[in-house]
Amino acid sequence: MNILEKIVADKKKEVEKRKQETPVSELEDYDYFETECDSLKRNLLLPDKTGIIAEFKRKSPSKGIINDKAEIFDVIDAYDMIGASGISILTDEKYFGGTLEDIYDYRDAIGTPILRKDFMIDEYQFYEAKAIGADVILLIAACLTVQQTKQFAALAKQLGLEVLLEIHNEEELEHICDKVDFVGVNNRNLKTFEVDINTSLNLINKIPKDKLAIAESGISNVDTITTLKRAGFKGFLIGENFMKQADPSIAFAEFVNELKAKSV
Numbered sequence: 001m002n003i004l005e006k007i008v009a010d011k012k013k014e015v016e017k018r019k020q021e022t023p024v025s026e027l028e029d030y031d032y033f034e035t036e037c038d039s040l041k042r043n044l045l046l047p048d049k050t051g052i053i054a055e056f057k058r059k060s061p062s063k064g065i066i067n068d069k070a071e072i073f074d075v076i077d078a079y080d081m082i083g084a085s086g087i088s089i090l091t092d093e094k095y096f097g098g099t100l101e102d103i104y105d106y107r108d109a110i111g112t113p114i115l116r117k118d119f120m121i122d123e124y125q126f127y128e129a130k131a132i133g134a135d136v137i138l139l140i141a142a143c144l145t146v147q148q149t150k151q152f153a154a155l156a157k158q159l160g161l162e163v164l165l166e167i168h169n170e171e172e173l174e175h176i177c178d179k180v181d182f183v184g185v186n187n188r189n190l191k192t193f194e195v196d197i198n199t200s201l202n203l204i205n206k207i208p209k210d211k212l213a214i215a216e217s218g219i220s221n222v223d224t225i226t227t228l229k230r231a232g233f234k235g236f237l238i239g240e241n242f243m244k245q246a247d248p249s250i251a252f253a254e255f256v257n258e259l260k261a262k263s264v
Helices: 003-021 040-044 072-082 124-132 146-158 170-175 198-206 222-231 248-263
Strands: 052-056 086-090 114-117 136-140 162-167 182-186 212-216 235-238
Touching: 003 124, 040 086, 040 162, 040 212, 052 072, 052 248, 072 086, 072 248, 124 136, 124 146, 136 146, 146 162, 146 170, 162 170, 170 198, 182 198, 182 235, 198 212, 198 222, 222 248
Parallel strands: 052 086, 052 235, 086 114, 114 136, 136 162, 162 182, 182 212, 212 235
Antiparallel strands: none
């Protein structure tokens, strides 16, 4: 069993437990359930934004603890104020150290679209995402069938959520469907956790032009963003590069300043 299979197996147990604790009928009573979502698609196309989807995560299966000292509000508030086009927040607790409250508790204070990043394998999680105030959900092709991707994407759109489909190779292109808003190419192989930026460059021309392309993982310098932009990517999901610093807020600010300086 590889790490992705183990995560999914544990996620199924976790979701079943949460279903018992908080049924969908209760989620539908949450304040955010009727709130209109903020559009990441619109934000990625704004000229004054960076195109960066800045991520908050405390740990990962491949790196262990990345940063368990930084206060989440301080970091995501800086992401919001300094120019992130979107904010990605991990809500998986066992492997990434996140919680649902990481979104719910701060949604009102953040004016940038929020991606709930998790392993979405059950319809319940989509109602949960809407209830806690997420704007975008992630579908990982590597742990879903094509039919599940279509089913989950349709449910997400029904709930008013935008959909980011994550792929890792050419075979997973078949998961792309009408209800998907973005196609993200993860340069990190979720089965081996090896990172190769060429994964994005090799797949960009195979992604339909009506889907915004987002490069994920392995982006640690401004020159890489320049290369990816020229190739056709509109968004850049970056987390570890900022989170591994003692103060992710400062790291993000310095990165954005360098990006703007090179764009002049």
